[in-house]
Amino acid sequence: MTEKYTANQLDILKEVINIGGGNAATSLSKLLDKKVNMKVPTIQEMSYDVVFEKIMPADTIVKAVQIQTSGDMAGMFLFVLNEFGFNDITTELLRGYEESQEIAESAVCELVNILVNNFVNAIAKFLELDIQTDVPYIMEDMFGSLLTSAYLEEFQYDENLWVFKNEYWIEDNKWESSLYFVPQDEILENIISKIK
Structure with missing residues (x-):
């Protein structure tokens, strides 16, 4: 899997993800009426052990909003938050409103729905792709279980990801949150071919 993509192809994929993420950041800025910055997106091959060492320990309890995509960019988006991130986001979103767990989770789902759809729409327009998104779903589990399940659901069985x-x-x-995209097999190759 290490030689699956050339450096140039990875740069292309990073730019595509950058376009989508930048569009999502703009929509988030308008929603919150605050300045939003986005770090240069990460596109890197890692073993599961390295992911759990560098990104987050496998046994960390997190909340994750999952949105399935279909069409030319089939896969799954995962918006992962630890406890602090969830509290920060819900405090920001529900400022001035009475907060409950159900309302907080619903607000986060709607936020991620806006983020992902703006992300996807930007990429779809840029590459002339047909992409559909499903309804967001929030869950709580260990980071390792959620990430592993997501890759298996999208037919990614490699030792590295x-x-x-x-x-x-x-x-x-x-x-304290990150937006991940887990593609189905051969989706990235199709995206690269569209750019060519």
């Missing part, structure tokens, strides 16, 4: 991750800062404060 490609990590596509975007991170966002709200007025220079990093939210």
Whole structure:
């Protein structure tokens, strides 16, 4: 899997993810009426052990919003938050409103729905792709279980995995969250061929 993509192809994929993530950051900025910055997206091949060492320990309890995509970019988006990230985001979203667990989770789902759809729409327009998104679903589990399940659901059975991750800062404060894209097999090759 290490030689699956050339450096040039990875640059192309990074630019595509950058376009989608930048569009999502703009929509988030308008929604919150605050400055939103996005770190240069991560596109890197890692073993599961390295992911759990460098990104987050496998046994960390997280909340994750899952959105399935179909069409020319079939796969799954995962918006992963630890406890601090969930609290920061819900405090921001529900400022001035009475907060409950159900309302907080619903607000986060709607936020991720907006992020992902703006992300997908930008890529679809740029590459003239047909992409559909499903309804968001929130769950809580260990990070390792959620990530492993996501890759298996998308028919990714390799010992290593490609990590596509975007991170966002709200007025220079990093939210403890990351947006991941888990593609189905051969989807990345199709995207690269569209750019060619």
